[in-house]
Amino acid sequence: MNYRIRPANPADVPALMALRTDAEHWLRQIGSDQWSDPETGSRAISKWHQHIEDGRTWVLLDEGDTVLGTVSRGPADRDFWSEADELHTAFYLYKLIISRDAAGSGIGSLVLDWACRVAALEGRRWLRIDCWRTAQGLQRYYERLGFTHVRTEAPSHRKSGWLAQRSSGTILNPERSLVVDTGEPLSIPATRDARG
Numbered sequence: 001m002n003y004r005i006r007p008a009n010p011a012d013v014p015a016l017m018a019l020r021t022d023a024e025h026w027l028r029q030i031g032s033d034q035w036s037d038p039e040t041g042s043r044a045i046s047k048w049h050q051h052i053e054d055g056r057t058w059v060l061l062d063e064g065d066t067v068l069g070t071v072s073r074g075p076a077d078r079d080f081w082s083e084a085d086e087l088h089t090a091f092y093l094y095k096l097i098i099s100r101d102a103a104g105s106g107i108g109s110l111v112l113d114w115a116c117r118v119a120a121l122e123g124r125r126w127l128r129i130d131c132w133r134t135a136q137g138l139q140r141y142y143e144r145l146g147f148t149h150v151r152t153e154a155p156s157h158r159k160s161g162w163l164a165q166r167s168s169g170t171i172l173n174p175e176r177s178l179v180v181d182t183g184e185p186l187s188i189p190a191t192r193d194a195r196g
Helices: 010-029 041-053 107-121 136-144
Strands: 004-007 057-061 067-074 090-098 126-132 148-152 160-167
Touching: 010 041, 010 057, 010 067, 010 090, 041 057, 067 107, 090 107, 107 126, 107 160, 126 136, 136 148, 136 160
Parallel strands: 090 126
Antiparallel strands: 004 057, 057 067, 067 090, 126 160, 148 160
């Protein structure tokens, strides 16, 4: 199966909302408090539209154009990362959501490889993430995929804060990669704040 990645467009918002809602339901079923504050209604839709307009969100598709997942990038979250982390040296990955139907297919690992390749093309040393502090299963998943725990931050107004990074030179699937839609450059412009 070949999986594709392309920039999201406004027509994708219903599929993105469905992915987030399904992820919220699944997390509740397994007893996780992650995303226990459902993103619904006009506020959530507005956020997706803004991220799409900013060029920060992509969709993952199968050969039949079914949306299987999404991923976003953005600036360093200043609740967690500081100037001492050399913010400009990293690509910051957010909202990696894979549909439950595609879980276990390895598409998440392919997305991380894609992000590493983009980071390397941009001259960035790291791919960085932050995870929910209580999501030990998710943390172990990222560690299995080459991430190293940097530290845990615990601001009182946030439940995320488990910080990890992976070298942009780490490619776990060299024989297999996401197909970037024809006409779309592999190097996606960074948001203004992402460069520090």
